[in-house]
Amino acid sequence: MSVALSHAQQLSEIRSRILNLLLNDGDLVDTLLGRPLKESPADAKAHQEQAEEIAQYIPLLHAADLADLLEALPEEERLALWQLIGTDRRGRVLIEASESVWESLIEEMSDRDLLRAIEPLDIDEQVHLAKYLPRDLTGRLLTSLEPSLRSRVLEVMDFDRDRVGRIMDFNLITVRADITLGTVQRFLRRRKVIPDGTDKIFITDKNNMLLGEVTLTDILLNTPTMRVFDVMNARPTTFLINDKAEDAAGAFERYNLISAAVIDIKGKLMGRITVEEIVDLVNEESDSNIRKMGGVNPDEDVFAPVRKAVRTRWTWLAVNLCTAFVASRVIGLFEDTISQLVALATLMPIVAGIGGNTGNQTITMIVRALALHQVEPGNFSFLIGRELGVALINGLCWGGIMGGVTWAMYGNPELGGVMMLAMVLNLLLAALMGVLIPLIMTKLKRDPAVGSSVLITALTDTGGFFIFLGLATIFLLH
Amino acid sequence: MSVALSHAQQLSEIRSRILNLLLNDGDLVDTLLGRPLKESPADAKAHQEQAEEIAQYIPLLHAADLADLLEALPEEERLALWQLIGTDRRGRVLIEASESVWESLIEEMSDRDLLRAIEPLDIDEQVHLAKYLPRDLTGRLLTSLEPSLRSRVLEVMDFDRDRVGRIMDFNLITVRADITLGTVQRFLRRRKVIPDGTDKIFITDKNNMLLGEVTLTDILLNTPTMRVFDVMNARPTTFLINDKAEDAAGAFERYNLISAAVIDIKGKLMGRITVEEIVDLVNEESDSNIRKMGGVNPDEDVFAPVRKAVRTRWTWLAVNLCTAFVASRVIGLFEDTISQLVALATLMPIVAGIGGNTGNQTITMIVRALALHQVEPGNFSFLIGRELGVALINGLCWGGIMGGVTWAMYGNPELGGVMMLAMVLNLLLAALMGVLIPLIMTKLKRDPAVGSSVLITALTDTGGFFIFLGLATIFLLH
Secondary structure, eight states: OOTTSOHHHHHHHHHHHHHHHHHHOHHHHHHHTTOOOOOOHHHHHHHHHHHHHHHHHGGGSOHHHHHHHHHTSOHHHHHHHHHHSOHHHHHHHHHHSOHHHHHHHHHTSOHHHHHHHHTTSOHHHHHHHHTTSOHHHHHHHHHTSOHHHHHHHHHHHTSOTTBHHHHOBSOOOEEOTTSBHHHHHHHHHHHOOOOTTOSEEEEEOTTOBEEEEEEHHHHHHSOTTSBHHHHOBSSOOEEETTSBHHHHHHHHHHHTOSEEEEEOTTSBEEEEEEHHHHHHHHHHHHHHHHHHHTTOOTTOOTTSOHHHHHHHHHHHHHHHHHHHHHHHHHHHHTHHHHHHOTHHHHHHHHHHHHHHHHHHHHHHHHHHHHHTTOOOHHHHHHHHHHHHHHHHHHHHHHHHHHHHHHHHHHTOHHHHHHHHHHHHHHHHHHHHHHHHHHHHHHHTTOOTTSSHHHHHHHHHHHHHHHHHHHHHHHHHOO | OOOSSOHHHHHHHHHHHHHHHHHHOHHHHHHHTTOOOOOOHHHHHHHHHHHHHHHHHGGGSOHHHHHHHHHTSOHHHHHHHHHHSOHHHHHHHHHHSOHHHHHHHHTTSOHHHHHHHHTTSOHHHHHHHHTTSOHHHHHHHHHTSOHHHHHHHHHHHTSOTTBHHHHOBSOOOEEOTTSBHHHHHHHHHHHOOOOTTOSEEEEEOTTOBEEEEEEHHHHHHSOTTSBHHHHOBSSOOEEETTSBHHHHHHHHHHHTOSEEEEEOTTSBEEEEEEHHHHHHHHHHHHHHHHHHHTTOOTTOOTTSOHHHHHHHHHHHHHHHHHHHHHHHHHHHHTHHHHHHOTHHHHHHHHHHHHHHHHHHHHHHHHHHHHHTTOOOHHHHHHHHHHHHHHHHHHHHHHHHHHHHHHHHHHTOHHHHHHHHHHHHHHHHHHHHHHHHHHHHHHHTTOOTTSSHHHHHHHHHHHHHHHHHHHHHHHHHOO
16 A cells, blocks of 8 residues: 555646646547547557557546546547546536536537436536526426425525525435434434535424534434434524525634535525535635636636637726726827927836836735725724825835936936826825725625726826826926 | 524624724723723723623634634724733634734733643644744743654644645544444543544554544444444545645545545654645635735735835835836837827827736736646647737737727828737737746746736836837838
């Protein structure tokens, strides 16, 4: 046995090997996709062997590894690998893959294969995939469920993606309160399987109302003759089906939960959330926040072909072009001033750039504080005051330096003074807007991470040009 | 019992109430800090009552809630709340709080109080805090440990923060392979407590070499007469003490782990990682990535006073000022050209801005693909080709539009042509650099998320000005 070489590392070597085989040889991909090739028998044999090598690795890999591999491949290579994955495993692989690649993979499958692929999945996972399925498949899926489960599923399907109802699973174990722990243990043994991520079982009454929870540890540690209600936690942390998934993630982190019950408003047990879902959620959130800040659509697939990428990115480019155009028109107003003193054209990007930098720093801090629920009406004025204070000090310091440099370079003390004053004012504008923009977006129930950065840069550019050229027009033209 | 109103929501209301009490009344803060106040007896009584109200809430809140509250308060208010938290809970609260607030809280405590506060913590948590403690306290802490544990702790303390050794805990249960499950269960019952986050126990030989693991579920589901080695998983997923913590987090997500063994290179069991640590890690990573991209120091505390904020932010401002200065000098080279055609000054920020936008989109995608290990030598040329293709199409499309607008506005078809050509070239530059910068930074073993955005903006600004003004000098001046 080789525990010394960690298992995770072996798997990662296999992943690299498959990736390199597929990426370095287009002919291998064609072979896998069953396309006729004109090649020497020796080449054909080599490709056959490589295909077999990959096929051998596949059973060794976890569905999540296969999903990662699919995501790391361009479209052709992705389909070639997909051919090698059996229908029985495809459902699980889809669930583990990110939604950006679902479309390209599902497109290739017949309805029958699709239905066979998702059959082994848990109900919550089937529901998760359902919206990417052709309409009639979703119907067939729902009719196959028993009525009580179907009604719960239908209730959950209507929820938005950001609600607890959409990340909960239906796989849980419930017992009554008046049985002994010994009976519970016999019941579990008869049941033979316990769903993954089970650290506790739930206690309900005959109407399925949640009464409490008992951890597996409680069952193991207490004497078998004790009754469930003696050891159960009657005030468990629970979530409402309509709670925000993000808040549930916060509670999992805060209270170190492994699983928790989800109830409806009347207290009826609907399902549970497990930490697995939370880890996935936190990773997705982090990923999508970073993409939002970079102005990339959260659904963009890095290996999608050019035409798709052009389509997903054009919105931000168009917005950016419009704001740049507005800033440019502001400069246009002062063409007369610039023609009298060309140095202004040289210096103006410094004023605009430093404002954008400060504005983005402030926005990053405020968006974060908002996400952590740290901003309350009470500390709002403290925040504004603090950011303005920082901006003033930085403006005086760096503005002073740049003013001095300008004076020295152009031998024009008034130009230096205008430079300094413009930098101070633009930094103050940046700080003020950096606090206000995310707060206003939150008030308007919009995600403050989306577009804040574009908006602040637009404001500090336009504002910077206006302030600097305006001051120059007032003080420098005689 | 009110399971219907979810527990998490009640706690969040209490948090808001405390925050508002402390933030709205400076006199209350002074009362709590024991400062003499000149106030009417009625006011003094009101403050006393408010202080008691807050004190009543504190036992209801989890240490993580208290930590959040402390982070959401400016320095004075933070210390006032800290006064109300008993020494016995302070250690746990510190552990839950982010490192940015440790300094201000630890400063206020005497050595004796500090030692008492950290005493109830687990060893791994004490180690975690140790580097913020005065030197002689760390020494006293270490001597209080039994020798075998001390040697393990010393080994771990030297690791960087990003290694598995620094997030592992020492709290785990081990058994021998040849005992029965019934004996295991009796052993656990005698032990009475099982560490939080335990979903499995570990099997070791007499030299503490890891042989396998058994889940609590296995113990519950199998007949008590079976032996541990019959049911144990002899090829568990394990991590080496020196593995990257980030990779461990990836494996937890991938394989849905709740806990996993950490071993040294010889296979000896050193500790374990639990999903709690992973959730914290993922959240911290996400947080610090967002801050890095926004050019904010990951240690900055949103409620730190102005002078601290100025200190933590000045580096990025200075870097930004330097790059803006370089870009400005490039414009300076063409002052002659601009003085002959002032429209150039008006149009140049559009060329620069659109390049920065595209460059940042590309960098965001590549940094993400790198973090997910999706970039291999094999797909590298695909990525470059794809980004250049997207840039070319966008350049021709948006450059064409802007070229047309320029022609229409200035009645100068040659100026329109230069505008379009400059936009195409700057977008290609942005795409190329957007792929190369993060790859080169990774090759140089630097974090590609830090500074990439500043660097690309600097390049696309400078490049945009140079390309546009250079082309204008060649084609427009007669």
